[in-house]
Amino acid sequence: MTHGHLVVIGGSVAGLMAAAAASDRFERVTVVERDQLSGSPEPRAGVPQGNQVHVILPLGLERMEEVLPGIRQNFVERGCLEFDQLATVPMMSESGWKVRVDSANAVAFRRPLFELVIRERVLALGNVSIRHGSARGFLLSDDRSRVLGTRLRDGSEIEADFVVDASGRRTKSPAWLQDLGFGAPTEVRANAYMGYATQFVRIPEGVLDGALGLVVHPAPGHHRGGVLLPADNGVHSLSAIGMMRDYPPREREGFLDFLDDARSPLLGEIARRSVPVSDINTYHQDGNLRRRWEDESLPDRLLVVGDASASFNPIYGQGMTLAASGGRLLKAALDTRSSLDALAHDVQGDLARVIDAAFSMSAAVDSMFEGSECTNFTPPSPEECAYAAAVEELATVDPEVALAAGMAAFYIDPEVLRTEAIQLRVEDWIDSERTTGGADPGRYPTEVRSTDSTAAAATF
Numbered sequence: 001m002t003h004g005h006l007v008v009i010g011g012s013v014a015g016l017m018a019a020a021a022a023s024d025r026f027e028r029v030t031v032v033e034r035d036q037l038s039g040s041p042e043p044r045a046g047v048p049q050g051n052q053v054h055v056i057l058p059l060g061l062e063r064m065e066e067v068l069p070g071i072r073q074n075f076v077e078r079g080c081l082e083f084d085q086l087a088t089v090p091m092m093s094e095s096g097w098k099v100r101v102d103s104a105n106a107v108a109f110r111r112p113l114f115e116l117v118i119r120e121r122v123l124a125l126g127n128v129s130i131r132h133g134s135a136r137g138f139l140l141s142d143d144r145s146r147v148l149g150t151r152l153r154d155g156s157e158i159e160a161d162f163v164v165d166a167s168g169r170r171t172k173s174p175a176w177l178q179d180l181g182f183g184a185p186t187e188v189r190a191n192a193y194m195g196y197a198t199q200f201v202r203i204p205e206g207v208l209d210g211a212l213g214l215v216v217h218p219a220p221g222h223h224r225g226g227v228l229l230p231a232d233n234g235v236h237s238l239s240a241i242g243m244m245r246d247y248p249p250r251e252r253e254g255f256l257d258f259l260d261d262a263r264s265p266l267l268g269e270i271a272r273r274s275v276p277v278s279d280i281n282t283y284h285q286d287g288n289l290r291r292r293w294e295d296e297s298l299p300d301r302l303l304v305v306g307d308a309s310a311s312f313n314p315i316y317g318q319g320m321t322l323a324a325s326g327g328r329l330l331k332a333a334l335d336t337r338s339s340l341d342a343l344a345h346d347v348q349g350d351l352a353r354v355i356d357a358a359f360s361m362s363a364a365v366d367s368m369f370e371g372s373e374c375t376n377f378t379p380p381s382p383e384e385c386a387y388a389a390a391v392e393e394l395a396t397v398d399p400e401v402a403l404a405a406g407m408a409a410f411y412i413d414p415e416v417l418r419t420e421a422i423q424l425r426v427e428d429w430i431d432s433e434r435t436t437g438g439a440d441p442g443r444y445p446t447e448v449r450s451t452d453s454t455a456a457a458a459t460f
């Protein structure tokens with residue numbers, strides 16, 4: 001044990017991962033959470049997105065394992081489904097059905113169960129406790145050089161050697177810091193005004209023809225789409241997704257009608273055969289929001305992680321992977337350094353590089369929706385758009401490109417699509433002026449095709 005007391009503001013995924021990451025380097029870790037947390041997997045007010053579809057990317061799962069070894073198995077034991085999304089969930093893009101290939105495993109669940117499993121693991125560490133309360137500001141040293149803890153709404157103060165803000169997209173840290181005379185971080189935005197409506201359902205035997213779900217994302221030019229994904233314990237998440245303020249409704253007939261308007265009629269057809277096990281819940285979000293904390297001269301010993309640092313259009317499923325990455329980076333820094341001085345600044349910089357990759361992928365696509373609004377973000381050039389469009393097309397006929405596109409998304413690594421081999425294929429395709437000829441949107445591919453790099457992908 002090297003340090004004294006760590007305080008984490010926010011007890012959702014990012015806060016829990018930070019607490020777990022730091023627990024063996026601090027004598028005590030206190031997670032301050034404004035919601036009263038129960039021992040059952042219930043949606044809660046502080047995480048309003050909790051009753052929407054959630055899946056963790058393979059990269060996020062790996063990062064979680066690095067911080068909490070065995071967590072993957074804990075999820076599976078509680079009924080969360082480990083599955084290879086590219087192989088088992090047919091996916092329709094603007095250009096048609098993507099080729100199905102073996103790739104890497106994600107895990108599916110209802111979000112409150114996922115969080116509960118992590119919370120149980122974190123509390124079992126022994127030196128982490130959760131304090132019910134709402135943070136209202138930071139305590140600052142007399143010379144204003146470092147944060148000394150947090151002040152709660154009830155007037156009490158908690159002193160700490162290091163503070164992590166994991167209070168989510170609506171963090172008040174920028175305002176608290178401004179009140180103390182510091183600058184607020186520059187905000188980067190790419191807004192395509194997305195709306196979700198999610199219902200948990202059971203899918204009768206035989207309806208999915210051997211697949212585990214279906215993804216028909218909205219795209220520029222077609223604002224309505226949806227997903228059917230496995231969750232846990234035999235339940236599926238069924239979500240209607242609309243872009244550019246075309247929000248799906250909360251009542252079942254309208255919800256099903258909305259799904260009928262996706263580019264594949266299969267989504268609505270399957271949805272109509274599903275058996276609801278929950279109400280329909282809705283969620284609206286302006287879009288991608290990144291705060292450039294790494295550029296600010298903040299008081300020392302303050303780190304901002306999770307959605308408080310960047311939150312994304314959830315279609316791309318990146319948020320919890322970034323939350324886990326924040327924890328993993330904090331752990332790496334604490335394991336290799338004996339002093340806490342300047343550690344927060346360096347971890348914030350490391351995290352910024354991961355965020356940049358994620359943001360560049362989600363914001364680039366969202367900025368292509370007509371009428372989307374960007375602040376401090378430059379949309380991709382026409383050449384970059386042409387390359388991305390060619391990748392989408394090729395992924396409907398070429399298993400190697402389908403795999404690369406999937407792995408770039410799963411591992412938040414756009415460079416996977418810029419290897420020499422992939423570039424050659426894409427440039428050949430663009431030069432040939434071929435088109436895919438269109439696929440029948442009413443029939444998805446049932447074959448899982450093999451790739452040269454499937455084996456390599458498994459150890460990516």
Ligand SMILES: Cc1cc2nc3c(=O)[nH]c(=O)nc-3n(C[C@H](O)[C@H](O)[C@H](O)COP(=O)(O)OP(=O)(O)OC[C@H]3O[C@@H](n4cnc5c(N)ncnc54)[C@H](O)[C@@H]3O)c2cc1C
Pocket residue numbers: 009010011012013014015032033034035045046047049052053054055056057133134135136166167168169196283285305306307308314315316317318319320321323
């Ligand atoms: C519709 C939707 C679908 C999504 N789907 C996915 C997906 O498939 N995959 C994925 O990886 N991500 C997804 N996300 C993103 C994911 O939900 C977040 O990235 C994830 O919850 C991590 O966020 P966080 O822990 O930083 O903040 P949050 O989950 O927002 O939690 C913040 C916590 O801080 C607490 N808090 C806030 N203020 C205070 C305060 N002042 N004092 C004390 N406590 C406070 C809150 O009560 C809450 O517990 C989705 C998001 C949305 C909106």
